[in-house]
Amino acid sequence: MRVVEEAGIPGANQPHFGVSAKQKLYEFLCSRPAGADAGELIGLLLSGVGSDPELGARLVRQLIGDDPNFIFDNDAAQWRLAQSDRLRVGLDAAEFTVVDLETTGGRAGPGTIIEIGAYRMVGKRLTESFSQLVRPHGGVVPRFITGLTSITTEMVREAPPIEDVLPAFREFMGDRVMVAHNAAFDFGFLDFEYRRIFGIGLANPVLCTLRMARRFMPSLKRRRLDLLATHFGLSLEGRHRGLGDARMAAEILSIFLEMAHRTGITRLDRLLDDHHRGIAGKRIERHVPPEEIAALPHAPGVYLMRNERGDLLYIGKARRLRERVSSYFSASVKAKTAELVSHVYKIETRVTRSPLEAALDEVRLIRELKPPYNRMLKSA
Incomplete structure (x- = not known):
């Protein structure tokens, strides 16, 4: 492997680029299908070097220039993944699969999906549907899930397993691009089962209509699926069932695609780029699996965020720990919060008896442990 000195940087302590660095660029560009310039890419790898665009360009070309997975667009002066070319289509021709799952609870596990509902879309048009009840492992639908969805144990007794x-x-x-309302939930369950059954996770690009609602309708206070449907005058038929909720999410997606077009976003790759950026324009890098956040308790408590080490x-x-922690992974977070999230690999929670006890524990732990981002975000 060539070292940085070959790109024209003198000095004895030269860093070596390896598979991990290339993998980091690959993962970054997966959520930036429209591409990124060399300054952004080198900023992921080396602090301070991004201020020299010529140096950054040489370093990035040295690292990925001969790899067929990466393409350099001379006209745009940007790198992108070769696989992203299929996403460089107009929104009217873009293909989506809008998904809604019903499950036995909030935590992904073997055989916890009890219904899959989905619609294929081309642009703003709904085309084909998929609907299937699924027999959970153990064969029993919890009573509170039956109350919410109307799916009973008897209904799934003869259904096929996942x-x-x-x-x-x-x-x-x-x-196709996977779309769901609060997509982290549905993605977490599907990704778990994909890994368990197929040996490889769900690799589709993802759009979340809840996140899109925050992006295109910031003044709207409540963005639950049925409330959005009511706001737009859509039918609530089939609420809390897979196909009914998937239809509502698909119709809402159609409206948001029109809103995106009005803001100048006319291509699918650019919509996906915009989707992964916060309100300050900073992409949110996520290292904590969605299913881990979905498994957090609703109880009061404190949470401790830790880096890779x-x-x-x-x-x-x-x-409510789950709601608070999940809010950090929203596209509406500020730039400094997005920076914090990009370094978080593990979240530890400690449940308390009350919100007051949580507040007291927070003050005590901050005073004792002095975490750096508490000071940085307070001064932001």
């Missing part, structure tokens, strides 16, 4: 359903759904999904970065309090 092992038989998922191959057909994977074919229905194809390589386990170093403590930030301590916070919450009335």
Whole structure:
């Protein structure tokens, strides 16, 4: 492997680029299908070098210039993944699969999906549908889930298990962009089962209509699926069932695609780029799996965010831990919060008896442990 000195940087302590650096660029560009310039890419790898665009360009070309997975667009002066070319289509021709799952609870696990509903879309048009009840492992639908969805144990008794359903759904999904309302939830369950059954996770690009609502309708206070449908005058038929909720999300997506077009976003890759950026224009890098956040308790408590080495970065309090922690991964976060999230690999939670106890624990732990981002965000 060539070292940085070959790119024209003198000095004895030269860093070596390896597979991990290339993988980091690959993962970054997966969520930037429209591409990124060399300054952005080198900024991911080396602090300070991004201020010299010519140096950054040489370093990036040295690292990925001969790799067929990466393409350099001379006209735009940007790098992108070769696989992203299929996303460089107009929104009117873009293909989506809008998904809604019903499950036995909030935590992904083997056989916890009890219904899959989905619609294929081309642009703003709904085309084909997929609907299937699934027999959960153990065969029992919890009573509170029946109250919410009307799906009973008797209804799923003769349904096929997820092992038989998922191959057909994977074919229905194809390589289209996956869309869901609060997509982290549905993605977490599907990704878990994809990994368990197929040995490889769900790799489709993802759009979240909840995140899009925050992006295109910032003044709207409540963005639950049924409330958005009511706001737009859409039918609520089939609420809390897979196909009914998937239809609502698909119709809402159609409206948001029109809103995106009005703001000048006319291509799918650019919509996906915009989707992964916060309000300050900073992309949110996520290292904590969605299913881990979905498994957090609704109880009050404190949360401790740690980096890849386990170093403590930030301590916070919450009335409901799951909702508070999930808010950090929203596209509406500020730039400094997005920077914090990009370093978080593990989130530890400590449940308390009350929000007051959580607030007191937060103050005590911050005073004792002095996490750096508590000071940085307070002064922001």
